Structures are given as structure tokens and as C-alpha cells.
Amino acid sequence: MSEQELKALRLRIDSLDEKVLELISERARCAQEVARVKMASLAEGEVPVFYRPEREAQVLKRVMERNKGPLGNEEMARLFREIMSSCLALEQPLKVAYLGPEGTFTQAAAMKHFGHAVISKPMAAIDEVFREVAAGAVNFGVVPVENSTEGAVNHTLDSFLEHDMVICGEVELRIHHHLLVGENTKTDSISRIYSHAQSLAQCRKWLDAHYPNVERIAVSSNAEAAKRVKGEWNSAAIAGDMAAGLYGLTRLAEKIEDRPDNSTRFLMIGSQEVPPTGDDKTSIIVSMSNRPGALHELLVPFHENGIDLTRIETRPSRSGKWTYVFFIDFAGHHRDPLVKSVLEQISQEAVALKVLGSYPKAVL
Ligand SMILES: O=C(O)C(=O)C[C@]1(C(=O)O)C=C[C@@H](O)C=C1
Numbered sequence: 001m002s003e004q005e006l007k008a009l010r011l012r013i014d015s016l017d018e019k020v021l022e023l024i025s026e027r028a029r030c031a032q033e034v035a036r037v038k039m040a041s042l043a044e045g046e047v048p049v050f051y052r053p054e055r056e057a058q059v060l061k062r063v064m065e066r067n068k069g070p071l072g073n074e075e076m077a078r079l080f081r082e083i084m085s086s087c088l089a090l091e092q093p094l095k096v097a098y099l100g101p102e103g104t105f106t107q108a109a110a111m112k113h114f115g116h117a118v119i120s121k122p123m124a125a126i127d128e129v130f131r132e133v134a135a136g137a138v139n140f141g142v143v144p145v146e147n148s149t150e151g152a153v154n155h156t157l158d159s160f161l162e163h164d165m166v167i168c169g170e171v172e173l174r175i176h177h178h179l180l181v182g183e184n185t186k187t188d189s190i191s192r193i194y195s196h197a198q199s200l201a202q203c204r205k206w207l208d209a210h211y212p213n214v215e216r217i218a219v220s221s222n223a224e225a226a227k228r229v230k231g232e233w234n235s236a237a238i239a240g241d242m243a244a245g246l247y248g249l250t251r252l253a254e255k256i257e258d259r260p261d262n263s264t265r266f267l268m269i270g271s272q273e274v275p276p277t278g279d280d281k282t283s284i285i286v287s288m289s290n291r292p293g294a295l296h297e298l299l300v301p302f303h304e305n306g307i308d309l310t311r312i313e314t315r316p317s318r319s320g321k322w323t324y325v326f327f328i329d330f331a332g333h334h335r336d337p338l339v340k341s342v343l344e345q346i347s348q349e350a351v352a353l354k355v356l357g358s359y360p361k362a363v364l
Contacts, residue, residue: 031087050092057360085115095138103223103243109266110142113171167357169268180249194225195238276333283356333358
């Protein structure tokens with residue numbers, strides 16, 4: 001390519017950037033107008049709701065449907081995710097608590113869902129995320145709920161039994177683990193490997209094959225594991241890209257998770273009800289009396305009404321020995337007439353039924 005050609009193309013890019021800049025600014029001014037309208041239409045004592053997950057899902061889907069490339073749909077939606085995040089921050093900067101410390105996959109999930117224009121607050125434990133949201137110190141919380149290799153995150157399920165929370169969104173993240181070392185690590189003398197228990201489990205076979213005799217030490221998070229390695233010469237950590245970058249560690253081995261499709265699902269929790277989008281999920285907790293056929297009775301209405309169950313999990317109820325609660329996710333919104341009637345049928349048989357929330361299915 002000649003210098004001349006390159007120069008002409010760069011001039012074209014400059015001119016396009018000016019248009020993109022103007023359009024983004026116009027969009028941001030429009031969002032400010034939206035905020036003004038929302039404020040003006042408030043009833044006496046009503047609190048304005050700036051963050052609208054149902055609208056965000058609609059915007060991102062529309063972008064993906066209309067995208068003609070060459071950028072892929074996910075890439076394009078990611079860019080719009082950030083534009084919308086910045087527009088929302090002009091209306092109201094969202095405060096989001098997540099399972100920290102900085103550099104965890106939960107932080108990456110929070111950024112994937114809300115974009116980078118939020119004020120994010122790392123918490124030391126899942127229960128603290130719930131408490132922070134309940135206390136009103138933040139608008140939303142982000143917690144892991146299930147992993148495709150290791151199953152349910154029980155701390156999260158149990159926290160739902162203790163706090164009144166509304167689920168207002170979900171996000172899925174591909175989890176890639178790396179074996180990380182610091183500048184001073186003697187790589188041929190590694191005698192301990194730190195990570196979160198879930199991550200150690202997700203890399204069990206790889207560790208058995210490559211480091212069978214090295215001590216595996218479970219710590220509170222992958223980011224904490226990365227932090228420890230920085231100051232030790234004989235240890236390594238299993239963690240992801242964010243933690244590696246944050247603590248300046250290098251990858252001794254990449255993508256060491258046993259299953260290549262290893263993914264974690266995260267939930268956004270808050271107090272805001274989300275209206276239907278037409279492509280939603282609902283999460284409920286149900287407790288049934290301890291008698292034969294109870295689980296069958298619980299599931300029949302879903303089957304008879306053709307409602308797609310996406311997940312069912314059992315946990316001890318904490319209100320009696322050998323009594324259980326079921327966490328159920330299914331397709332649909334609790335305001336859909338069909339879902340409403342199924343929930344009514346179940347509540348007639350159940351000891352207790354609680355709708356944790358209906359929310360748009362993950363777009364990104
Ligand atoms: O449509 C709205 O209600 C807006 O506030 C605008 C907007 C956007 O930028 O498109 C911003 C934040 C909301 O979460 C949803 C959408």
C-alpha cells in the first residue's frame with residue numbers, strides 16, 4: 001500500500017470519527033432529555049427510575065439484528081453497551097456492589113452487564129453484596145449463581161433465603177483460567193498453587209496431570225490468589241485475565257480449565273421490578289410439604305402449560321431438619337397470563353412461593 005493511499009484512508013477515518021462523535025453526543029443529549037421527561041412525569045413522592053434493563057435489552061438486540069458487519073454482533077453490541085452505560089451515567093451514575101476484590105470474574109460480569117460507566121464497589125463476600133443492596137448503599141449487586149462445570153453457588157442461593165431481593169438481570173461469562181506467576185517466581189520450584197475452591201475444581205484434571213504433588217490452597221477469590229503470588233517466589237495462582245493484568249502476573253499456562261465451555265452465570269440483584277420484554281426468564285423459590293409426590297406436583301403445571309424450565313436446584317430450607325426449598329428458573333415473565341396461572345396452581349400446593357424476579361434473558 002502506498003503512503004498516498006494510507007493517508008487518504010486515514011483522512012476518511014478522521015471524517016467518519018467526527019460524524020460518530022457528533023452522533024454519540026446527540027445520543028447523549030437525547031438521554032439527558034429522557035431523564036428530564038422521567039423527572040417531569042413523576043407522581044408525588046415517586047422516585048425516578050433511570051436504569052431500564054428491559055429497554056437496554058431491546059436496544060442491544062436491535063443493534064445485533066441490524067448489524068451487517070464486518071464487526072461481529074457481540075462486538076457491536078459491546079460497543080453500544082458502553083455508549084448506553086455512559087448515557088445512563090449522565091442521567092444517574094449507578095452504584096454497583098460485586099463480589100470482590102478487584103479483578104474477580106464477578107467484576108468482569110458486572111462490567112459486561114452494566115458497562116464501565118458505573119461506580120463499582122468490591123465486597124468481601126456474597127452475603128455482603130446482598131447486605132449492601134438491602135441497605136440501599138448501592139443500586140445493584142452482582143453475584144455468581146452457577147458454573148457449568150461445578151454447579152450451583154450455594155452461598156448465593158442461601159442468601160436469597162435471608163434477604164428480600166429482586167433479580168433484575170443475568171449475564172453469562174466464559175471462564176478461562178491461567179496459571180499465573182510473578183516476576184520473582186522460580187517456575188521450576190513451585191510448591192503451592194492458590195485459587196478459589198471453585199477454580200481449583202474447574203482445573204482439577206489439568207492440575208493432576210501437570211502439578212500432581214503441588215499443594216493446592218483455596219483462598220477467598222482468584223484475585224486474592226493473584227495478590228498473594230506477587231510477594232512469593234515459590235507459588236503460582238490460577239486466575240483470569242483481569243486479575244493477571246491487575247497484579248502484573250504472567251501466564252505460565254493458558255486456558256487450563258478442564259472443560260473448554262466452562263462458563264459462569266451471574267445475577268444482578270436490586271429492588272427494581274423489570275417489565276416484560278417478550279424474551280424473559282423468571283426465578284422463583286418454592287417450598288413444598290415433605291410428602292410423596294410433592295416434587296411431581298410442583299413440576300406438572302410447567303409441563304402441562306409448555307413452560308420451559310431452565311434450571312432446578314434444591315437447598316436445605318433452614319427452617320426445619322430435612323426440609324428443602326427448590327430454586328426454579330423458567331422462560332417467561334411473571335406477568336404473562338400463562339405464567340401467572342402456573343404460579344397460581346403451584347401456590348395452591350406449595351407451603352410457600354416467592355417470585356425472585358423476572359428479567360430479560362442475557363443478550364451479551
Ligand atoms: O430509554 C431510557 O429510559 C433511557 O434512559 C435511555 C437509555 C439509553 O441510553 O438508551 C439509558 C439508560 C437506560 O437504562 C435505558 C436506555
